[in-house]
Amino acid sequence: MLENFPFYLGILLVILLLIMLANKIKVAYPILLVLAGLIISFIPGIPVINIEPDLIFFIFLPPLLYEAAWTVSWKEMWRWRRIITSFAFVVVFVSALSVALVANYIIPGFSLALGFVLGGIVSPPDAVSAGAILKFVKVPKTISSILEGESLLNDASSLIIFRFAMIAVATEQFIFHKAAASFSWMIVGGVSIGLLIGWIFMKAHKYLPTDVNVDSVLTLLTPYIIYLAAEEVHCSGVLAVVSAGLLLSNNRHRFLSSRSRIRGVNVWESFCFILNGFVFMLIGLDLPQITKGLEEVNISIPTAVGYGVMITIVLIVSRILSSYGAVIVTLIARNFIKVADSKNPGYKVPFILGWTGMRGVVSLAAALSIPVYLNNGNGFPQRNLILFITFIVILLTLLIQGLTLPYFIKKILTDNDDDTLSRNEVYNNIRQELAEFATHYLKTNYGDQVESNPPLQHLILKWEQHSNGIDDESIGEDLKVIYLDLLNQQRHWLINKNREDQSLDESIIRRQMHYLDIEEEKLRYL
Known part of the structure; x- marks a missing residue:
């Protein structure tokens, strides 16, 4: 590790330069970072990067989710709760199901359980990518609120699908009542643990003799402690972190001084800026290891790329269709219950919501967490192909949807689509x-x-x-x-x-x- 330290410093410098370039040319920086990592990985003499899944799950994911929960508006989440939950759970499940069925039908040796493993990995859109793109365009508050709310919950729903599919692959069976009980515990337990530990930290900030520096360090420790505590009792660490983040964010003025709030914003913006930069660069740097795994199982690169393109198309189409379906259900539901917006959004809003489906951090972490061997000693089936398809999906969605999303927003949406002028x-x-x-x-x-x-x-x-x-x-x-x-x-x-x-x-x-x-x-x- 120490001998590669200059290399990591150089990578950090490259990340900073590329982000400045992305801001200059008005392109989402995750796109440039992934491409740069891909190019750097082919330079002779570059150290081989082996990404441990725990590095993503336990180092990158908790603070990024926690910071997102602090910036999102609980009021807006509650207002759009029906459409947000439909996107975060129903649309994610439909995407995972679509991928599972297509993979099982077309890819040789892919069982339905393996299809759900792949579907659970690639179904959640990446909030960081969407946020980096949307900052360059004027987007209606409705869309940004829905996307922000969805991003906090879709990671949890996709990882739950992924875990159940992994159990089905390992045991070659799926017991519904056990799965239902486990599903309920992951959700209820995750939310409860997040709220409990979040409440404890809130009281610690309020009643202990903390200062600005101690407050800043405590906020950095909070997401890690909550995530680890939830995972130790087999709950959803993602939901725990998000629940605690929403609780603390909504009460920040009750337990943090004004100076701590100002300092905290600066600390967290810088911290997450570095984390996001590194994780997207690592995605590109890891490609040589993934392609090497394909060679070991005698799968040609063109064939694997074809599978990746096919799964990407399935994801894009299924999300767009699901977006229109969610809006249709909302329009029907307004006849029976009160909904946040009773206006007919037409074809514009569902299409934009469907097109914001770039994949990223969570998909990479989930794919890398697949074990090399099962408990019985056999190799995990199709592991290398799943890794490669995941990389192709991340790359293509970032390039295709990421580069074209600003164009569609400017052409399809108009200023009259929202109340931004007032x-x-x-x-x-x-x-x-x-x-x-x-x-x-x-x-x-x-x-x-x-x-x-x-x-x-x-x-x-x-x-x-x-x-x-x-x-x-x-x-x-x-x-x-x-x-x-x-x-x-x-x-x-x-x-x-x-x-x-x-x-x-x-x-x-x-x-x-x-x-x-x-x-x-x-x-x-x-």
């Missing part, structure tokens, strides 16, 4: 109402202190200006440029002041520099 107006109205509430509260509760307290007078004046629309949040783009220039000049002044006055405590300068950083950060949200 969101700024709603935001400004909320700001004004909040400012009026603040002014009224200060005058009512601290009115007797106004005359003798000039800072309080200034605070009331500030919020009165807010309520009249005169504040730093109503500045135009030209004034933002001027303010940024002022902030930079203030930094230079502080640096020179610190250099010239040797008796000045530098921590005071750094504190003021931090304040200027916060001021500049505010401009991003104005």
